[in-house]
Amino acid sequence: MKPTAKQVAHEAGVSIAAVSRAFSPGSSIDPLKRQRILQVAAQLGYSSPARRTAEVISAGTVTLVAGDLANPFYPLVLDTLAKALQAVGRQLLVYAIPPQADMDQLTPQILAARPSALVVTSASLTSGMANACRQHGIRVVLLNRIQRNVRVNAVACDNHAGGRDAALFLLGRGRRRIGFIGGISNTSTHRDRAEGFSEALRESGHSVLAEGNGEFTYRGSYGAVLSLLTAKNRPDALFCCNDIMALAAIDAARELGLSAPEDLSIVGFDDIPMAGWRSYRLTTIRQPITRMISEVVGLIQASNTVPLDETTTSILPGKLIVRGSA
Amino acid sequence: MKPTAKQVAHEAGVSIAAVSRAFSPGSSIDPLKRQRILQVAAQLGYSSPARRTAEVISAGTVTLVAGDLANPFYPLVLDTLAKALQAVGRQLLVYAIPPQADMDQLTPQILAARPSALVVTSASLTSGMANACRQHGIRVVLLNRIQRNVRVNAVACDNHAGGRDAALFLLGRGRRRIGFIGGISNTSTHRDRAEGFSEALRESGHSVLAEGNGEFTYRGSYGAVLSLLTAKNRPDALFCCNDIMALAAIDAARELGLSAPEDLSIVGFDDIPMAGWRSYRLTTIRQPITRMISEVVGLIQASNTVPLDETTTSILPGKLIVRGSA
DNA sequence: TCATTGCGTGAAAAAATTTCATGGAGTCTG
DNA sequence: CAGACTCCATGAAATTTTTTCACGCAATGA
Incomplete structure (x- = not known):
């Protein structure tokens, strides 16, 4: 038997x-x-x-491998995911790994715990890890990360379209000297947003005036924006690759006596809670967190019916939220 | 053998x-x-x-039971704890539970995973849970929560002294019409900070002019502060029980055309990253997160040498960080 | 009152883990 | 380059653990 x-x-x-x-x-x-x-x-x-x-121990548990918790977007993801899993009777385990740490080092530990699924929001999933997971029957979902070289499930906001929307919006506001504050260049979020953004500008016969590297952090962006705004040909608009960098941009502009949207327009990406705070009123592309998490949970729950090597990529549309900053 | x-x-x-x-x-x-x-x-x-x-599975893993991830202080804790544990070769598992959820429901799941220790930052630890942990040899550390009815380890900032410091600082700035924005009243963080604050005022022959309930959230505080500042006898200073509420207070004041520190002084508690952002420059009591986490890790590492029922309570001093808001 | 059901129990059967002895591949040493 | 040595994988067997099975006891309900 x-x-x-x-x-x-x-x-x-x-x-x-x-x-x-x-x-x-x-x-x-x-x-x-x-x-x-x-x-x-x-x-x-x-x-x-x-x-x-x-x-038995790990029945119903899902492991989240999270990096960059300093970006408020990810605690938000963590929170939403936890609640969504709770609603379907599952529990959430989180491996919070430092941004630069090697995920491969964590692999044995993660596999030993035998989660029924792995949700990855940290920088990159090595193919070794992905293979190990497939072998152990652990479903992998990349959240807000797209990786073309590895066959895994992925759920993300349409970063490319979001970048386009930001560009078209700024052009629509009459801005022409448009700058870009990027994050970490080898991430898909950076790449897709940057590409969509510059592509839309190009199609309209314009181009990115200046670029800064904000490293996805407040401090990084603050410095980058200060130097962009004190340079000779000052931008009249900035698209920042995420919200904390956009908030830093607003603050850096204020430091120079400039204010958004009068002197320059600023657009972010994510729509973290602080974006709605009165001192910022940041115009930004909202990521559909709730829907994204629903997708993730759906993929995880499908474990029983869908074979492991049938992978899905969900790209969900973001939404431009117009507030005061642009 | x-x-x-x-x-x-x-x-x-x-x-x-x-x-x-x-x-x-x-x-x-x-x-x-x-x-x-x-x-x-x-x-x-x-x-x-x-x-x-x-x-083996849970060797070296510590479970964090975290609530209220919407308050940026807790992601910060999570991040710091993760890194500290990494440094001693351990891993961090996080149960993110909704603020109102019952921890007792999680008990079986948490115990089944047999973490070597449990760090609790969510609202309350039931004595049933504590007993279950003792029985299973799981060390429990309350982080930033003091609970007198249960014998467990606890690490916290000296909230009482922090409240006193805030009061004395505001008095020293010549403020006399001093208001207080509280959090959730049955938490030790609220209670201790509120007590220290009003005690120091009383000792100097003053008292709390007005009180609002901000529920530890931006939105809650924003509304509470609006009504406090539009009331007849407007406070000229506010001590907020945590930083997001203080940032909301600054924003609410701005909404009314008032600004800190000119029209009123605002002091927070925690020193989250946003407190240092240029648009706020919040004066606040800094919690010594790094030291707190060190203590927590120390207590966890002591597992081998110290008997389980020997509990320690560490109260670490906070530090007043004077920025622009008061 | 008398089935009936459900749970806890030890003996025994079944199953899994660990030990032990062996052999082969790689590596150091003279 | 031969020989000795070490390391590790391996199956058989011994040991240990888990599971099955049959039984007894208490609580429940007709």
Whole structure:
């Protein structure tokens, strides 16, 4: 009836001991053999007792690998995700990793906990990690990160269109000397927003006047904007790759006695709570967090019906929220 | 040499099967008997394989039960804690629970994951939970929460002294019509800060002019401050129980054409990153997050040497950071 | 009062893990 | 380059643990 290690051993042509070892992390066994055994075991639906315990422990838990919690957008994501999972009877575990840390170092730990799914918002998912997850039957969802070289699920805001919208809006406001404050250049959020933005400008016969690197932080953006605004050919508009950088831009402008929207227009991206605060009234592209999280939860919940290697990419439209800053 | 279930069974006067069952969650066994077996097992240093697996899984992991992630102070805590734990080779798991959710519902899930320690920053720890943790050998540290009815470790900023400092500072600035914007009244952070504040005023022969309830949120505070500032006897100073409420106070004042520090002084509590932003320059009491987290990590690391029922309460001094708002 | 149901229990069967002895691949050493 | 040595993977067997099974006891309901 219930599959046993003996059956798996027979099927895989190895000893029972080998099967046991395949399921005990850290025991001495050829990785290839382990892989073969685990595959056979998966086919027969076999789990070792230890594995079953682990499954019970982690039943219904989802692991979030989050970086850059200094950006208020991500606590917001964390909060929303936690609540959404709660609503479907699941729990959220968070690995908060420092921005520069290597995700591969975390891999064993994350896999050992056997989450039913992995949601990644940190910088990058290595393909090694992705493969390891596939092998262990862990569904992976990239949130607000698109990675073309790896076959995983992804949910993101339409960053490209958002960038376009920002450009068209600024042009519509009559701005022509338009600057751009970027984040970290090898992230998809930066790349897509930047591309959409400059593409739309180009199509309208314009181009990006000046560029600064704000590193996705307040401080980074503040400095970058100060130098952009004190340069010879001062921009009359700035599109910032995320909201904290846009808020920093407003503050940097104020430092120079300039104010938005009179002296320059400023547009952000994310729509974090502070964007609506009275001292900023930031015009920004709102990411549809609730819908994004719904998608993520949907993908996770589909675990039972949809095969693991059938991956989906959801690109949800953002929305331009016009407030006072542009 | 290594203790076995047989020995435990003999010692406890039960069958081997019973020992096995005691270690499998959800199996049919008298809770009292389970408890007795677990106790004997602990004495002999026995763990079932399943339990050992669980221990490996959760080795070095600390669970953070966090509420109110909308207050940027807590993501900051989360971030700092994650990095501190990383530095000592541990990992951080976060249960993000909605502010109003019942922690007792989470208890089984949290205990099943067998974290080596539990850090709680959410509203309240029930004594049932605390007892369950003690029984399972899980060290509990309350962070920024003091609870006198439960014997657990606690690390917090000296909220009482912080409240006093705020009061004395405002008096020193010549303010006399001093208002207070509170958070949620049954939290120790609210209570201690409010008490320290009004106590210091009283000792100097003054008193709190008016009180508003900001519910620890921007929106709540904004409304409360608006009504306080449009009332007959307008305060010339406000002490807000945390920083987002203080930032809301500055914004509400601006809405009425008033500005800090000219028309009124505003002091916050926490020193979140936004407090230093140019548009606010909030004078506030800085919580020593790094030191607090060090203490927390120290308490967790002491697991091996210090007995579980020896609890410590660390109250660390905050520091008044004078910026522009008062 | 008497089924009936559900739960806890130990003995025994079944299953899994660990130990042990072995052999082969790689590596250092003379 | 041979020989000794180490390291690690491996299956058989011993050991340990889990699960099944049958039973007994208490609570529930007709």
